[in-house]
Amino acid sequence: MSPLSHFEAVDTWVFDLDNTLYPAHHDLWTQIDARMKGYISDLLGIAPEEAFRIQKDYYRRYGTSLRGLMIEHGVEPDAFLAHVHDVDLTGLDASPRLAAAIEALPGQKLVYTNGSERHARNVLEKLGIDAHFAAVHDIVAAEFHPKPTEEAYQRFLRAHGVDPVRAAMFEDLARNLEVPHRLGMITVLVVPHGEVIAARESWEFEGREDAYVDHITEDLAGFLETVAHDAPAPGAGMT
Template sequence: MPFSDIDTWVFDLDDTLYPASSNFFPQVAERMGLYVAETFDLPLDEAKLEQRRLFLEYGTTLSGLVAEHGIEIDAYARFLMQVDYGRIPRNPALVDAVARLPGRVLVFTNGFREHAHACLDQLGFPPDSFEAIADIRTIDFKPKPRPIAFETFFAEHRVDPTRSIFFEDSPRNLRTAKDLGMKTAHIVTDTAWGNMGLEDGDGFIDHSVVDLSTFLTDTVLTNV
């Protein structure tokens, strides 16, 4: 059975546990640009370029802000979270399917734990549906897809990658996951980010997932 050897189910958060079609995440990205504009007193278009540079150079905007400017992390998290979480649709089918997975269930995100809690709450997950939320602090601001991010996550949460599967919308992150021994499930989206890294094929993707709750219910839970 394809999933019977899996004992740890790992989920990215943004555009994975809630759909990219909700158009929720662009609000957060907008706040990142606004933060740079306000903090460094730049016009918004210049700030967006600077934010893009930090993102490309460090993997997340936050990692760049920490490395180059030593910003106050909790305040940045609060600033980003001034968005409409109501755009995330409740998903009882997903909540039910995740609860039925045999084994451990974790979130592994480049974002903030408090943001993850807000998203999970909006989706309708009861508290403690996930054993842990590994966030950007857990991985010491060294984000996915860097191997060190995964290695820190595995060590911190005692995860055997060869007995785990990673659900994630970023192909670049899945490539590292596969290199390190995880099974991979790609959440298909039409975002630029969700297609970046597919240029050289998809040999590192074990499963392509169009709808996460349908996939868990019809393909995973019938094969564990």
């Protein structure tokens, strides 16, 4: 089925950030992952291997490692976010093709990330796409309730006045699309070309065959070009 058949009514386009708006082969997430491990190792005075185990356990159980650290250890989130997002963006190049594809989409565009707004803004600026987004909804705006919980999505929808049945969600993790799909959003899973993300656990790839994933693409810019080229503006032809 053509992706166009699902997008006629969409007037809000919601994008995850990491490994979604930039190609997954870049090492940004690997850097973030390593910095989280180091932070937990120093915080708890444990070996990096044990810190990594705790990091991934909290991530799976609580939605983010930060949420687990806040609940289990009373970690102050601002310091954690500043530390883990202090990454080198040198290898991240501007993407004029992606910028043009996003600009051509009818309606508003939003970034919804479990990371920080500062990190998101830095990445969007480096990609040359920051001007095309009306807002960034980060983990602070979510009051530290992370995807994939329904409470997190409801907070996002209320904060930006989004009607889920007129919205599309783009994510690199299938589990983060289950609630959006249930709420009525069109869901698109952005997968890495060749499936190479060194910092990923096997369970993070689960759910791709489930019904809550409407579309899968390895080429976000190409997918958006196809949608924007043929999809009518919301309300076009309606009386």
